[in-house]
Amino acid sequence: MRVFYDWSSKEWFSHTGATLGSNLLPLKSSDPETEQRSLSFSLTSNNHNAGPVIGILTGKGRDNTLAGNGPLFKALQKEILQNKGISFVFTSEDIKENSVSGYIYSPEDEKWIQACCPLPHLVYNRVPFRKLEQTDSFKEACHFFKELNIPFFNPGFLDKYEVCQLFMNHPPLRKYLPDTILVTDESELKNFLGKHRVIYLKPVQGAKGKGIYRLSHSDGRKLTMSGIKHSFSYRCFESFWKEWSLQLTGKAYLAQKAISPARLDGKRFDFRILAHFSKGEYRVTGIGIRQAQDQDITTHIPNGGILIPYEKVQTKEHDEFINMAVAEAGILLKKEKGFFGEFSMDAGLTHKGRYVIYELNAKPMCFDETSIELKRIQELTRLFFNMTGF
Missing domain, CATH: 3.40.50 (Rossmann fold)
Structure with missing residues (x-):
């Protein structure tokens, strides 16, 4: 017409x-x-x-x-x-x-x-x-x-800690979530750092790797706080908390156990996965690999990460994990947060071969892989037509 x-x-x-x-x-x-x-x-x-x-x-x-x-x-x-x-x-x-x-x-x-x-x-x-x-x-x-x-x-943005709580209460995904707490007070964070020695601090409502820090015991009581561009040292936890407490509690941060990541050519890499709802279930649309270069706090492209073809690291085990994780995460979101026709997932692999899920994103940015972005546009259009009865 x-x-x-x-x-x-x-x-x-x-x-x-x-x-x-x-x-x-x-x-x-x-x-x-x-x-x-x-x-x-x-x-x-x-x-x-x-x-x-x-x-x-x-x-x-x-x-x-x-x-x-x-x-x-x-x-x-x-x-x-x-x-x-x-x-x-x-x-x-x-x-x-x-x-x-x-x-x-x-x-x-x-x-x-x-x-x-x-x-x-x-x-x-x-x-x-x-x-x-x-x-x-x-x-x-x-x-x-x-x-x-x-x-x-897509009802709205996802809160990182809310997603962690959903995962904690969902057995198929619980084991893939690193130990995580919401930063609320000094003693709890101090105990969490003492337990894991190296942790990540992430803004609950952050994106693109902004505001992420790695906090570690560097020597005895000394602490090192490393960001994407800057690093800070503190003689003890109390001096660190005195400087950072307002930011960590005011903006809402979560603390997460740092994993020892698997490496490719000596540098850490992560999975960036795109998923869409199709025929009653959530399916993988594309998988990209992001590899850190000058720093290994995040692998995001804006922070210096580079693209690696998934085929370079692909295994049957990776495929099975990613397909399972996408299907379970989609079902969980739909049940608890409303209908998300698409989402992306950031996941990783430890040096011992254990899979880890870092976060879900309700509004993925454009994928740098042209083939994945093209398929994304096609999947969204297909979904729009199906949902509207055209």
Whole structure:
């Protein structure tokens, strides 16, 4: 079905008496003149309802412009268009009673076009900042779509410690979680460090390896606090706590036992795994390897890590662990936190060959492996169409 959007009148047209979007917006009859000056889309028809219309929920930055993963939004729009659907990007402030003021990407013109859009058949949550998910407008948007039974794809960011607690109470995954506590007071952290000798300190709501430190006993009572770029030494735990207590308790940090990692060519490596919901279960979409270089606190690319093809380390045992971990983690998330159509998992391997799960990410950034990112776009589009009945 051909559907047209007229920029000047901000109205939608078609050749047939059909509707558009989840609120069944009536499409006006088009004529050659209107079609000439309009954006044209070829959409699927489901009982004379054109779609699917996918709303990508994002947020605004400090300069009040749209924020978020632009390359992902563009790639999704291209794939959705090729499958005879359409997507638009919007913020929670853009929702009206029966319409949304959104932005449609035109691949032909290579630009974003502001449009008056119908209510979507599905909302894909890509709000880029945790603080935006705490705003009244975001919470009102969630309630708005829930009341209308519009699927909301990915409820929100994941709290690292909450995920750890879920794992602790889930036998199939419990053994893969390093010993972990929430940093709340001096004595508990001191005892935890005394027990493990080397620990990681991670912000509960952090991302991309930011704010991660390794704390270790370096010599007797002396402590070393190592970050990605800086290192600090303290004569005793008390002097360390005096300097760091406000940050560790104010921002919410967890402490986690440090593993002795397996190494490839002398440097540690981790698994970065992408997963999607498919045919009633969670399946692996792609696996990337991240290897540390100048520092081995994290393997993230922005912190100097490099890409290694999974095939270089792949074994039958790795495949079996990753498939199991993805399936179990997906089931657990769905049961306890709501429907997550996609997530990524960071996992590792000890020098003794034991698997470790570090964390889950509800809103994966783009994968640097082109093949994995391409499959991701295809999996998301497939999932959008299946969930909307198109």
